Amino acid sequence: MPWSRFDQTSTATLDALPASANRRVISFKDAMREAIDQAMNNDPRVFAIGLDADDKFGVFGSMLNLSHPERVIGTPVSENAMTGVALGAALNGMRPIYIHLRVDFMLLAMDQIANYIAKWRYMTRGKVKVPIVIRTVIGRGWGCGAQHSQTLGGMFAHFPGLKVVMPSDPYEAKGLFLAAVKDDWPVIFIEHRWLYKNTGAVPEEMYVLPVGKGRVVCPGKQLTLVATSLAVVDSLNAISKHELDVELIDPRWLKPLDEDLILNSVRKTGRLLVIDYDFPACGFAAEVCAMVAEKGSQFLKSPVQRMTFPDCPMPASGVLEKAYYPNADKIAERIRGILNGS
Amino acid sequence: MVGDTANLTRELGLRLLRKLREIRQFEERIIPLYPTDVMVTPVHLHIGQEAVPVGVCDHLRPKDLLFFGHRTHGPALAKGLDMNRLMAELFGRTTGCANSFGGSMHLVDPDNGMLGSSALVGGGIALGVGAALAAKLEKRDQFCVSWFGDGAVDSGAFWESLNFAALKAVPVMFVCEDNGLSNVMEKKDHMFADITEVAGHFMEVWRADGTDVHSVWSAAGQALRHIRESGKPAFLWCRTKRWMKHQGVETDDLECNPVDREKDCPIKKLEKAMKARNLASDKELDEITQGIEAQLNAALEFAKKSPFPTEDLLMTEV
Numbered sequence: 001m002p003w004s005r006f007d008q009t010s011t012a013t014l015d016a017l018p019a020s021a022n023r024r025v026i027s028f029k030d031a032m033r034e035a036i037d038q039a040m041n042n043d044p045r046v047f048a049i050g051l052d053a054d055d056k057f058g059v060f061g062s063m064l065n066l067s068h069p070e071r072v073i074g075t076p077v078s079e080n081a082m083t084g085v086a087l088g089a090a091l092n093g094m095r096p097i098y099i100h101l102r103v104d105f106m107l108l109a110m111d112q113i114a115n116y117i118a119k120w121r122y123m124t125r126g127k128v129k130v131p132i133v134i135r136t137v138i139g140r141g142w143g144c145g146a147q148h149s150q151t152l153g154g155m156f157a158h159f160p161g162l163k164v165v166m167p168s169d170p171y172e173a174k175g176l177f178l179a180a181v182k183d184d185w186p187v188i189f190i191e192h193r194w195l196y197k198n199t200g201a202v203p204e205e206m207y208v209l210p211v212g213k214g215r216v217v218c219p220g221k222q223l224t225l226v227a228t229s230l231a232v233v234d235s236l237n238a239i240s241k242h243e244l245d246v247e248l249i250d251p252r253w254l255k256p257l258d259e260d261l262i263l264n265s266v267r268k269t270g271r272l273l274v275i276d277y278d279f280p281a282c283g284f285a286a287e288v289c290a291m292v293a294e295k296g297s298q299f300l301k302s303p304v305q306r307m308t309f310p311d312c313p314m315p316a317s318g319v320l321e322k323a324y325y326p327n328a329d330k331i332a333e334r335i336r337g338i339l340n341g342s
Numbered sequence: 343m344v345g346d347t348a349n350l351t352r353e354l355g356l357r358l359l360r361k362l363r364e365i366r367q368f369e370e371r372i373i374p375l376y377p378t379d380v381m382v383t384p385v386h387l388h389i390g391q392e393a394v395p396v397g398v399c400d401h402l403r404p405k406d407l408l409f410f411g412h413r414t415h416g417p418a419l420a421k422g423l424d425m426n427r428l429m430a431e432l433f434g435r436t437t438g439c440a441n442s443f444g445g446s447m448h449l450v451d452p453d454n455g456m457l458g459s460s461a462l463v464g465g466g467i468a469l470g471v472g473a474a475l476a477a478k479l480e481k482r483d484q485f486c487v488s489w490f491g492d493g494a495v496d497s498g499a500f501w502e503s504l505n506f507a508a509l510k511a512v513p514v515m516f517v518c519e520d521n522g523l524s525n526v527m528e529k530k531d532h533m534f535a536d537i538t539e540v541a542g543h544f545m546e547v548w549r550a551d552g553t554d555v556h557s558v559w560s561a562a563g564q565a566l567r568h569i570r571e572s573g574k575p576a577f578l579w580c581r582t583k584r585w586m587k588h589q590g591v592e593t594d595d596l597e598c599n600p601v602d603r604e605k606d607c608p609i610k611k612l613e614k615a616m617k618a619r620n621l622a623s624d625k626e627l628d629e630i631t632q633g634i635e636a637q638l639n640a641a642l643e644f645a646k647k648s649p650f651p652t653e654d655l656l657m658t659e660v
């Protein structure tokens with residue numbers, strides 16, 4: 001199974017759309033494509049740039065047949081300076097969308113991302129704005145190994161000045177992407193490629209979802225489960241397959257974090273488990289746990305818990321991959337353990 | 343090297359001289375004050391190198407953009423930053439150009455084409471390229487300049503930026519202000535290649551004497567004309583001399599950096615050329631100096647009287 005195709009998708013159907021809305025069903029990939037196309041049609045200052053941005057694969061299909069190919073700029077393998085190019089263009093009035101096929105490649109651009117983009121608005125006292133969206137695809141499996149399977153959302157959220165968002169379904173992807181493009185701050189937009197084939201109802205017209213606001217994916221009483229991106233899908237599967245009475249919260253934004261949404265849920269359930277498909281140390285799950293421990297300890301019936309990747313790089317062997325990655329059954333088992341007090 | 347003062351006019355000479363002196367006198371004002379800690383920010387002085395920013399920026403309009411690095415005072419004053427606002431920024435006051443949030447290394451003045459500066463060597467080169475890409479996409483009449491030292495040439499961002507600008511015909515001007523030093527490292531110890539030779543593989547290169555403002559001015563004018571006419575990038579290399587230590591206010595004492603304050607002085611060179619052709623009198627030159635001194639007195643007064651930021655500003659614009 002070639003790893004550049006999206007054969008390994010989850011089976012969960014996500015349907016977060018209000019019943020009144022248009023019920024057209026499309027894939028996550030097509031929702032992204034539509035959002036990018038509409039963003040570019042809507043505003044001539046929006047352009048896309050990145051390695052492979054303009055190639056025939058169209059970033060896993062998410063950028064094929066756009067209405068403005070003249071505003072799609074391919075780059076050499078020069079992630080650092082090209083990110084600086086995007087920053088320079090943003091400072092000079094444009095609204096760039098930077099694209100990375102793998103988040104691992106973004107590490108070459110960390111000088112620009114952490115030292116420049118994140119700090120520019122603060123250093124200049126807001127006299128200039130930095131409206132950049134950096135899209136990055138994340139993924140795993142099929143022996144991709146340690147350098148092609150990272151997530152790193154928590155690392156980006158570490159830097160003041162960056163916003164970080166991880167959509168979990170097609171409706172969310174379109175609305176959050178358009179919100180990111182509209183925002184006058186740099187936004188890191190992380191897309192799991194295992195979501196690309198998932199389908200859901202998506203309105204044809206443009207819409208934005210609020211920045212820094214999460215959502216209750218399904219209500220429940222016994223435990224608050226916080227998850228983003230693919231972990232939302234696995235959590236939903238865990239809940240339905242194992243008939244668990246837990247409240248699933250998708251904060252959407254790692255930063256700014258919707259603390260109230262999480263605290264209000266913990267107030268009700270008294271228990272917290274954060275699922276974060278990322279490294280554990282100093283990570284997003286640790287951050288959410290710390291936040292609840294600091295601000296909601298009076299609600300807690302049991303200690304806060306997290307479920308993450310193990311604290312080691314990704315293995316390539318399928319046997320070890322199985323051991324490495326969380327999934328719906330492992331999530332359910334963990335929840336049962338907490339509810340049984342073990 | 344480009345440049346021949348035979349066609350220097352009185353008007354141009356006076357304009358350039360005024361700017362050279364502004365930078366020199368501004369920096370010289372800092373020297374005795376700095377050890378008293380009224381300015382708590384690392385400064386990288388431009389004394390001796392003034393010809394480069396002045397010769398380049400004389401061609402630029404306020405809407406043209408200049409991206410520079412840690413050695414900010416020269417380019418910023420040459421591009422039109424108000425002395426009061428620069429002084430106040432060094433004093434950490436809210437009336438500074440970045441309201442005290444930048445310090446010496448992070449100046450900003452959008453009205454004069456300065457959209458922020460970076461203290462990290464190399465990366466800022468890419469910003470001018472991106473700005474020029476924006477100007478090209480929007481078909482704007484606007485020059486964008488990436489400004490950097492010889493040390494920045496060592497960085498990957500330099501090569502990535504030159505390659506991209508040449509590949510995509512991005513109409514940016516690269517200005518390498520080569521003082522032959524990266525901190526205390528001599529150029530031959532930090533860069534294997536000849537900078538202009540390698541840059542020449544990517545684009546047209548102009549070479550100027552960076553201690554001679556007319557040479558820089560002539561070369562910059564030609565390079566910008568090339569950019570306008572061809573839509574391609576250009577590279578301007580200016581060999582200059584750093585008189586002061588890399589950072590701070592002491593005179594440089596590196597053996598590899600001998601400075602002749604008569605022969606290497608851009609101000610003396612220009613004054614001599616102007617007087618030789620009767621383009622200005624001693625009295626006029628003295629008036630310029632005195633005028634700038636008065637401006638500096640006012641700038642210091644302005645900075646000292648301005649308020650410090652209040653703590654409630656700490657978590658804003660983030």
Ligand SMILES: Cc1ncc(C[n+]2csc(CCOP(=O)(O)OP(=O)(O)O)c2C)c(N)n1
Nearest residue numbers: 413461462463491492493494521523524525
């Ligand atoms: C990425 C990075 N590495 C190291 C430094 C420390 N540093 C500050 S200035 C400088 C030398 C720069 O030399 P050059 O680019 O020639 O500029 P100049 O100081 O001569 O104007 C160095 C190494 C830095 N600021 N950024």
Ligand SMILES: [Mg+2]
Nearest residue numbers: 491492521523
């Ligand atoms: Mg140097």
